[in-house]
Amino acid sequence: MSATDTGGGTHGRQPGPDPEPGSDLRTDSVSRRRRAVPRGRRGPLLIGVAVAVAAVAVGGAIGLDPGGDEDLPSGGRGGTSVEVTRRTLVDQTAVDGTLGHGPEIPLPVKATGTVTWLPQQGDRITRGATVLRVDDRPVTLLYGALPMYRDLGPGGPSTPDTSSGSSTAKGADDANDAEKGTDGPAQTPGPDTADAPQGTAGTDTAGSTGGTGSTGMDVRQFETNLAALGYIDFTVDDRYTAKTAAAVKRWQKHLGVPETGRIAVGDVVYTSGRITVGRVAVRVGAQASPEALGYTGGERRVTVEASAQDGAWAVRGTRVTVEVPGGEPVEGRVRSVSREMRSAEGADPEGGGKAEGAQDVTFTVTIRLLDQSAIGRTESAPVTVRYVSDRKAGVLAVPVAALVALAEGGHGLERAGAEGGFVAVRTGLFAEGMVEVSGRGVRAGMKVRVPE
Missing domain, CATH: 2.40.420.20 (conserved putative lor/sdh protein from methanococcus maripaludis s2 fold)
Structure with missing residues (x-):
């Protein structure tokens, strides 16, 4: 019976025969010797030596003992x-995120005057609802990408949106005439004539006011919202016609404001969808300002403070998986990536490396959840975001x-x-x-x- 020399430095060993072949990973044979053992003790000792040989051989195969020189056959092995x-x-790489309603931004209020009513933080506001009251006049929320940047009305001076493909050259000429204080050419009465308010002729392109109605994509955006609120007796296009003005009057009556048929720049405010009120920066009685209210989107979103060093995944449209505590994983998409880079306190201001305790430079990644119902009623919570690395x-x-x-x-x-x-x-x-x-x-x- 032979035992493998495990490199332990045993003295007095004599060279012995090479180990039997049969292993894919061979090393040179090591010396072996037999120890003279009294016949009466040889049986138990042989069993102990056999166990030692097996242990050493397996240890050599898995790298536990660098002195091993052979592998045992796999037949009869466990596993x-x-x-x-x-x-x-x-x-996939996991990063920490926060479930909420996304970054807070100021509500672009253009009304001027005294604030007479304010919502509460956390209130949800949808299309057609009042976001605040200024001089006891409601400022109404509508949905759209364009900001409210001018008054809209049927006739009179206007600034047509010449970039809109729907605005005709004729309409632009009429608008120029209106700005110069001259009457444009008379128009043939159109289908809106019957509903035109007194003093407005035809399709609002001429009349006693001496000008056209507002035209442009902002008119289309406003009319789309007006129709969504149930006022549909007009054609949604990029021209503010007499029928549009008539619908606006009915809406103004519902709001309890003077029925002028015109929309002032401070009467409405646009956001991409329903909102949740964030900070309230003014009090009732103060002057209205664009920083009066902060808001977040109505949909729940996830924000991640991504490291600039490991932020290659943070690209608009990247697929991610969001794990909400106690819920099933939800698929998401990167919606936006902040361009503002931030560093934690303790960073080396000279740019020579990070000071002790400093953190990496980070930026904010906003993730849109594709199935809002999948996260139940949870409004805010720490979450885990996984992306393919x-x-x-x-x-x-x-x-x-x-x-x-x-x-x-x-x-x-x-x-x-x-x-x-x-x-x-x-x-x-x-x-x-x-x-x-x-x-x-x-x-x-x-x-x-x-x-x-």
């Missing part, structure tokens, strides 16, 4: 076997647990079944409990053992 498979590996398709992979450390360095796989032995492999991407492997003799379908 399970798995196949090497070809698959796509996707590695690496992806490899069609690679050979095994469970990470199947890897063994080789005595001579690197990693290997132990072939299962009668084939037995170890084969060296190169590792690649680690993801989802799997690892990419490659190397001579590694093939799809090969069975390898997962050690216990």
Whole structure:
């Protein structure tokens, strides 16, 4: 019976025969010797030596003992076997985020005067509702991308939106005439004539006011909102006609304000959708200003303070997965990325590196949740955001647990079944409990053992 020299420095050993072949990973044979043992004690001692030999051989195969010189056959070994498979590996990186309503921004209020009513922080406001009252006149929320930048009305001086493809050259000429204080050419009465208010002729392109109605994309945006509120007796286009003015009068009557048929620049304020009131920066009795109210979007969103060093994923449209505590993962998309970079206190102001305790420079990433109902009624909470940091398709992979450390360095796989032995492999991407492997003799379908 022989024992492997584990490099422990045992004295007096004599050279012995080489170990039997059969291992894929061989080293030079080491010296062995037999110890004279009384016949009566040889049986128990042989059992102990056999156990030691097995332990040393296995230790050498997995790199626990660099002095090991041979591998045991795989037959009869414990553990399970798995196949090497070809698959796509996707590695995801997790970052911390916050569920809420997104960054707070000022509400672009253009009304001037004394604030006579304010909403409460946290109030939700939808299209057609009042965001505040100035001089006891409501400022109404409407939806749109264009800000309210001028008065709108049927006839009189106006500033047509010449960039709009829907504004005709004739309408622009008439508007120029109006700005010069001259009457434009008379127009043939159109379909709006019957409903035109007194003093306005035809389709509002001429009459006693001596000018056209407002034209442009901001008119279309306003008329779209007016129709959404149920006032539909006009054509939604980019011309403010007599019928538009008639609908506005009915709306103004409902609001309890003078029925002028015109919209002043401070009468409405536009946002992209319903809002949640944030900070309230003024009190009733103060003067209205664009910083009077802050708001966030009505939809719940996730914000992430992304590191500038690891922020390559933060691109508009990037797919992410959001994990809300106690809920199922929800798919999301990067909606916006702040261009404002921030650094934590303690950063080196001279740019020579970070001071002790300083953090990375960060920027804010806003993520839109594709299914609001999937997160239930949770309004705010810390969340985990996962994004794909690496992806490899069609690679050979095994469970990470199947890897063994080789005595001579690197990693290997132990072939299962009668084939037995170890084969060296190169590792690649680690993801989802799997690892990419490659190397001579590694093939799809090969069975390898997962050690216990």
